[in-house]
Amino acid sequence: MQKSETIPLKRLLEKKYVEILCYPRHDEKEAEKRLRELKKLGVKALEFAGEKKAFDVCVLGKGYVGIVIIAHTDMGKAALKIRRIDADRAGMQHEAEMLKRANDVGVGPKLLGVTGNFLLMQFIKGKQLPKWVETLKGRGTKTRIRKVLHDILEQCYRLDKAHLDHGELSHAPKHIIVCADNSPYIVDFETASVNRRVSNVTSICQYVFIGSQLAKTMKKRLEEVNTETLVHALKAYKQEPTKENFEKVLVVCGLQS
Ligand SMILES: Nc1ncnc2c1ncn2[C@@H]1O[C@H](COP(=O)(O)OP(=O)(O)O)[C@@H](O)[C@H]1O
Ligand SMILES: [Mg+2]
Structure with a gap:
């Protein structure tokens, strides 16, 4: 380098x-x-x-x-x-x-x-999410991945609540940076909007667990998330974005604390 x-x-x-x-x-x-x-x-x-x-x-x-x-x-x-x-x-x-x-x-x-x-x-010093997941090794790996994903979903929930749609989370290989202390940061609010229907939680779940290269990696590294059950939980959350429905999404993703 x-x-x-x-x-x-x-x-x-x-x-x-x-x-x-x-x-x-x-x-x-x-x-x-x-x-x-x-x-x-x-x-x-x-x-x-x-x-x-x-x-x-x-x-x-x-x-x-x-x-x-x-x-x-x-x-x-x-x-x-x-x-x-x-x-x-x-x-x-x-x-x-x-x-x-x-x-x-x-x-x-x-x-x-x-x-x-x-x-x-x-300045966020860390690795982009896909690279971070790929390079993780050793004991405690699953726990670390779950902690980071839980944090990311929680942040997306807070953005939803604030009516701020990020806009690029359904394909976000470059827009989440994970630091060495396992804290994730969502970056690039250039296409964000307060005038659209928010879809941060649904987009990030789609990206992490359903349709991407990262989703394939996640399948190998964590217990498999049932797509149908997740889509169902996301639908309910979309209709009624309550804390309760959000927590159901966390449960389906295996991220409940
Ligand atoms: N605060 C930051 N700290 C460290 N790296 C960052 C930060 N913000 C952005 N980056 C890196 O720079 C890249 C490009 O920034 P981004 O805001 O996505 O630009 P663009 O709007 O042109 O897509 C990001 O994918 C990320 O890897
Ligand atoms: Mg960008």
């Missing part, structure tokens, strides 16, 4: 970094503007590290809207989402607002700041 490099703001106008600040183009004027936004956010340096690549530098993640990298501020390390210059979003305000609402019910990385082109949030 390539070594990580920490670059102070004053060096960010070098070509290699301009291309990241304004991904995927080289636009010096735009980079200067973005640099001022970074100063406003209190960012002192950017750290290029992580398992993904954007051009030839290491980053934490890359999606259709953003590039996510580590930023250093006076408060320590944070995650910085950079709006891609070709993103079909006008700014980061909507995502910040959705993340803030998620934070209000204890979900997602903590929002630390926002400008037109950047969202600064808590």
Whole structure:
């Protein structure tokens, strides 16, 4: 793996970094503007590290809207989402607002700041859920998986209660990060909405237990969840999203505590 490099703001106008600040183009004027936004956010340096690549530098993640990298501020390390210059979003305000609402019910990385082109949030050090499950070994594995899944479903229930639909949980290989202390974080509230019918619990169950590569892995690692019974429990929950019906879903998934 390539070594990580920490670059102070004053060096960010070098070509290699301009291309990241304004991904995927080289636009010096735009980079200067973005640099001022970074100063406003209190960012002192950017750290290029992580398992993904954007051009030839290491980053934490890359999606259709953003590039996510580590930023250093006076408060320590944070995650910085950079709006891609070709993103079909006008700014980061909507995502910040959705993340803030998620934070209000204890979900997602903590929002630390926002400008037109950047969202600064808590840095989540961990592995994406499928990789985390794959690399788990040894005693206590089942208990750990169950604890993490229980937590994720509970967070989804809280999002449902808050009428905040994440929007990308039915296929979420990149949107749940699990830390070394077994705490899972749901990320990317870019497509979240408070104007849709919520389906966080049903979507995540679909993804984890019914129709995905991860569901196949789960079948091997945990006692098999009966699809028909789960679909039935989810239907009841969808009709009446009560705590009681949610707990029935947990029971069917083998996650009751
Ligand atoms: N707070 C964070 N801490 C660590 N990694 C993150 C954080 N937020 C996002 N990531 C990583 O960056 C990737 C891309 O971020 P995401 O918000 O999904 O961007 P996009 O909206 O472009 O899809 C994620 O899949 C995740 O792996
Ligand atoms: Mg994403």
